[in-house]
Amino acid sequence: MTEEIVKTALSKVMYPGFTKDIVTFGFVKDINIDGTAVSFTVDITSSAPEVAQQIKDEATAALKDAGATAINCNIQAPVMPKESSSQGKNIAPQVKNFLMVSSGKGGVGKSTSSVNIAIALAAQGLKVGLLDADIYGPNIPRMMGLNGIKPEVTGNKVMPLKAYGIEMMSMGALMDEGQALIWRGSMIMKAIEQFLRDILWSELDILVIDMPPGTGDAQLTLAQSVPVTAGITVTTPQSVSLDDSRRSLSMFKKLDIPVAGVIENMSGFIAPDTGVEYDIFGKGTSAPMAEEFDTKVIAEIPIEPSIRTGGDEGKPIVFANPTSESAKRFIAAAASIWATIEEINANGGVDNKGVQPTTPPGVSACSTPAPAKEAPKASSDESCGTGCGCH
Secondary structure (H helix, E strand, O other), X not given: OOHHHXXXXXOOOEOOOOOOEOOOOOOEEEEEEEOOEEEEEEEOOOOXXXXXXXXXXXXXXXXXXXXXXXXXXXXXXXXXXXXXXXXXXXXXXXXXXXXXXXXXXXXXXXXXXXXXXHHHHHXXXXXXXXXXXXXXXXXXXXXXXXXXXXXXXEOOXXXXXXXXXXXXXXXXXXXXXXXXXXXXXXXXXXXXXXXXHOXXXXXXXXXXXXXXXXXXXHHHHHHHHOOOOEEEEEEOOOHHHHHHHHHHHHHHHHOOOOEEEEEEEEEEEEOOOOOOEEOOXXXXXXXXXXXXXXXXXXXXXXXXXXXXXXXXXXXXXXXXXXXXXHHHHHHHHHHHHHHHHHHHHHOOOOEOHHHOOOOOOOOOHHHOOOOOOOOOOOOXXXXXXXXXXXX
16 A cells, blocks of 8 residues: 555545545545555544544545555544524524624625635534625625526525535525616615525524625614624725725624624735736735724735636635635635634623614604704714614
8 A cells, every 4th residue: 555545545535515525625634554554634624423424434435445454544523613602683593603794895805705704614614604695786696606596495485505515595596687676775674684584594503694885774684683793894905995894893893793803805916827926906904904993804815816717607716726825815714703703602602682773663763763862963973872773
C-alpha cells in the first residue's frame, strides 16, 4: 500500500449531501501505512453521528477493495450545536438561530455574501436554510442554480427548494421571471411573515436571511416576528456605501440585534492571470466604522471573476472553488459568525420583546397618539413611544 493508493481509494468517498469527496475537501489527514495496515484521520465538519458513521463505513469498504487488510479510521467531528436560548415572539420555532444579512444600499454583494455564508455554514455540519427576503431583487434562485424551478405545495404550506446541502426559499421561486412587484409596506410585511410561517422549514440550526437593502418595513417585521440571533452588514469600501452601512448597524442596535460583524465586499481585485491583488476601490476602510459599533470586519472579499461567473451559473464559489482566496475568506467569516452565535446563546440568547408593537392589530402605530409626554424631536434617537420603530 502507498499513500497514493490510499488517497485514490478515499477519493471515492463522497461527503454526505455533497458531490465532492473527502480528499478533495481536504478532510483526510495523518495517513500512516504499515504493509497492508492503514490508519488515518478524517476531520469532518458535521457533528451528526450518522455522517461520521457513513464516512467511516464507506472509507473502510473503499480501502478493503484497494487491498488494505487492517483499517483504523479516526473520525474527528465538532461538538453538537447548542440549542438557542432566545426568547420572545417566534413564528418559526423549528429554527434555532436566525442570521439577518443587511446592507444600507443595494449593489454591494449582499446576496452573494448570503449564499456563500450559508454554504460555508452547511459545510461546518450545520443544518442551514436560506431565505431570500429581498422582495424587489430576488436573485438567489439563480445564484443557487435553481432559477425557473417551482417549489412543491403540500396542503397550504410550501416545501423549500434544496441545493448545495441547504434549504432555500425566495419570492423569485414563486413568481414569473422578470415580473415586477409594486407593493406597499403592509404587503412586504405580510410576505416576510408568510416566508417564516408558511414554508415547511426543517429543524434548522440556522436560517440565513438575505434582507432588502435599507432599514425599513421588512427589517422591523422580521425582528418582531422572530428573535434574530445576530446580524451582519455587507458594505463596499467607498464612503457612500459606508455612510449607509452605519445606518444598517444603527438599526441592529435599535432592534436589539447583536452584530456578528461586517463584510467588506469588492475589497481589492485579484487578477485571474497572475493572482496579484490590486487595490482599486479602496480596502480596509470598514474597520473604523466597525469599531464605532463595537464589532469587527470578519471578511474582506476581493473582486474575483469566478465570483461573478459562479453567481451567474448557479455555482457559488465556496462550493465550486473552495480553495480560492475569496472562498477561504467566506469560510473564515462563516466560522466567525457561528462562534459569535454560540457565544450569544451561551450568554442567554436574544429577546425581541422590546421591539414588539404596542398598538392594537390593524391600527397604524404612527397614527396613534404618543404617551403623555413631550414628543421627541425628529433628530432624536428615542422612539416616539408607540412601538412603530419610526425613530
